Amino acid sequence: MWQWMSDVTTSRVDKVFVGRNSELVALRGVLAITGPQVVHVYGIAGIGKTALLARLATEARDLGASVIRLDCRHIEPTEQGFLHALEGTIGGGDPGMDALVERLGWLGPKVLIALDTYEVFRLLDTWLRQIFVPLLPDNVRILFFSRQRPLDNWFSAPGWGRLVQCVPVLPLSQTEAKALLSMHGIKEEDAVSLARATHGHPLALTLAATASRENHARSWPQETVLQHAVDELSRMFLADVEDPVSRHVLQGAVVLRRATVTLLQALFPEFAPQDAYERLRRLPFVEGVHDGLIIHEAVRDSLARTLHASDPSRYLDYRRSAWRQLVSEAQSAASDDLWRYTADMLYLIENPVVREAFFPTGTALYTVEVAHPQDTELLTSIVRTHDGRQASELLLQWWRRLPQTFSIVRGQTGQVEGLYCKLRSDQIEPSWLFNDPVTAQWCSHIEQNPMQSGEVALFCRRWLSLNEGDSPSEIQAAVWLDLKRSYMELRPDLRRVYLTATDLGAYSQVAQRLGFEVLAGREVELDGVSYPSAVLDFGPTSVDGWLTGLAAAELGIKRAPALLDVEARQLILAAGPVALTPLEFGVMRYLTEHQGKAVSRSELLQHVWGTHYQGGSNVVDAIVRTLRRKLGHQSARIETLIGVGYRLR
Structure with a gap:
């Protein structure tokens, strides 16, 4: 009788599953009435976490539980991305959090949500811990399978207690390792040395077994066996792919x-x-x-x-x-x-600065979460320790007005180690922005370099570490990582990021590689200390366009604007070609030929209109307005330079 392919593959996985008795005993506890509601399963790459999840899912379903498996590699690490993926798995048609939570409560007496490869979901860890998990009904258990240990905040937060459990996935014992090698066809005399050399790492065992069969069980130094096994298997698979x-x-x-x-x-x-x-x-x-x-x-x-x-x-x-x-x-x-x-x-993008900015490979030592009223004393103390009276009062005024714009950074034991304040240009009372000399400079820059309707600027008003102030530190790195989550949530509307620090020079190398530009002449002096500012303009295509540009620069690809077809005298836009009048074409061609450079109105009058008459510069402005209308979403490519003219970005 025929079988489903999923049944066949599951059966094959089961046949090479060995050991894991202690891990399975711990995981089976989630099916008990008094068992933990949150379980963190962690171990290094290739240690067998996914195989363990598959075995648990089989057992749970046999006992009548519903199992929901989500692979975090394929989910956008935002609240909306997670809820959308969950809705696609459990159905219901409504991706709203309340509706999904209610739906989970109806799925059965026991529901397991398993998040595999959770290490790539670090941006969402605080939201899951503080918002989503506490809303789950008591028939739901959630399991995180990750390469990294869970943050201590999961255990130190009040009320969690025995609700959270850790299950480390350890290497196989020597007996289990030899059993796995035997399943792969390795003779017992060869299995002893391989099991000892690979220290019970399942993936290394499998790789070594394959390499051993093809290389007559060669012996490797213990310190290099795992990497050698990986490289050897890669070579062997290439050799064995006959086609x-x-x-x-x-x-x-x-x-x-x-x-x-x-x-x-x-x-x-x-x-x-x-x-x-x-x-x-x-x-x-x-x-x-x-x-x-x-x-x-x-x-x-x-x-x-x-x-x-x-x-x-x-x-x-x-x-x-x-x-x-x-x-x-x-x-x-x-x-x-x-x-x-x-x-x-x-x-x-292989640039480690960019890679680490979005997907850090190290273990997180700090978490960033929304500040609460009970944090006032500590927050105030940190601010006044590092800033003078005038600067402190300006920042604390934001705390009193908009406490929800502040986040705190906690260490592994839950202590407050730092803070930062971020503001959205479209959600702040304009008069408040102009009352703060730092944000007033940012608003002035926006007035001189306008954004399009619907575009948003993110203001990182201040970050401070308890010990390092705004100097480079692990606290600052945690803040910048949290900012990247905001980048993703606000795209495609996010156009710019503004920030200030007393020593921007300490960040110059990293900031320049990311595209930040120091705003010359916009320094603000408070308490005798200079606060310079920098801006990152993502461009009209927001974060994704910025990343595309970074990748292009690294790959040595020169990105042509591709806005103007000179022979057809048309704009080339995503929606299709757009015809130009002779004057519109003349202005656009001149700007394109001088892309990135300031072009005065008198230059355009001379080269397009063929006149030096200065009083006619208003006709230039009129043509630029019509060009911007025709450019649509790319209208910001033509910048107005106050007192000078225009520039094509």
Whole structure:
């Protein structure tokens, strides 16, 4: 009798599942009435967390529980992204949090929500802990499977107590390791040395077993065995992929976060894209997910390093082709799919400053959460420790007026270690902004460099660490990471970020690589201390356009504006070509030829109208207005320079 393919794959996973008795005993506790409501399962990469989750899900379903599995790699790390993914899994049609919570209460006597690869979801950890999890009905248990230990805040927060449990996933014992190797066909005499060398790491055991069979059980130094096994398996799989097309596709696809038909077509125009996709999908270390193919990270990273070292030109060409395809697809992507393209573009960026800014690889030591009235004394103390009387009063005035704009930074034991204040330009009383000399400078800059209707500026008014003030520190890094969450939530409306620090020079190297620009002449002196400002302008395409530009710069791609078709005398826009009058074309052509440079009205009158008459400059302004209307969403590309003229960005 035939079987469902999912049943076959589950059965195969079960056949190579060994050990984990202590972990399973702990996890089974979530099915008990008095068991924990939140469980954090953590362990290093390849240690077997996903296999453990699969076994638990099977047992739970056999006992009548409902199991909801979400892979955080494929969910936008915002409240809306998480709720949308949850709604797509449990149904109900309403992605609102209250409706989803009510729906969970109806699913059955016991419901398990399991979040796999939770380490990529750090931006949302505070919201889940403070908002979502406390709203869950008592029939729901939530499990986090992550490479990293949970933050201590999960345990130190009042009221949690025994509701939270940690389950570390440890290496297999020597007996379990040998049993796993035996399942992979390794003889007992060879299994002893391999089990000892790999220290019971399941992925290393599997990789070593494969390499051992092909290399007659060679012996490796213990300190290098895991990395050697990963590299060896990568080489062996390449050698064993007899089909040269599949091998070629695999070697190029390792530059991608996820492989799709269209991306493979861009990388390998010589192959039929659907055929290339199917060839890649059939490889044993490639996983099919709902939005593409994921190559196992151990194999992917090893092959990518090998390609980069052996053929850097080819490696770069693949990344450039992927960039061009992602740019093309993102322009017409639905809002629900936009996060995937953002993550894909981030994967192409190897600049560690940018990568770490969005997806930090280190263990988080601090959490950022909304400040509460009971934090007033500590918050005030930190502010007055580092700022003078005048500067302190300005910042504390924001606290009294808008306490919800303040966040505090807590250490591992829950103590307050820092703070920061962020404001949205579209949600603040304008008179309050102009009463603060720092934000007044930012508003003045916006008046001179207007944003389009609906665009938002984010004001990072101040960040302070208990010990370091606004100097570089782990507290400041936690603040900047939290700001990146705001970047994602506010796109595509977020246009600019403004910030101030007493020593911007300490951040110059990082800030310049991210695109920040110091606002010369807009320093504010308070209590004898200078507070300079900087701005990051994402451009008319917001955060995603900014990331696209960073990737292009790293890949050596020169991005042409592609706004003007000189031969057709038309604007080239996403919605289609737009005809220009002779004067509109003349102004646009001159601005394009001098892109990035200031162009005076008298220059335009001379070169477009053929006159030096200064009194006719109002005709230039009239033509620029019509050009901006025709440019639509890209109208901000033509900047007004007060007292000078215009500049095409």
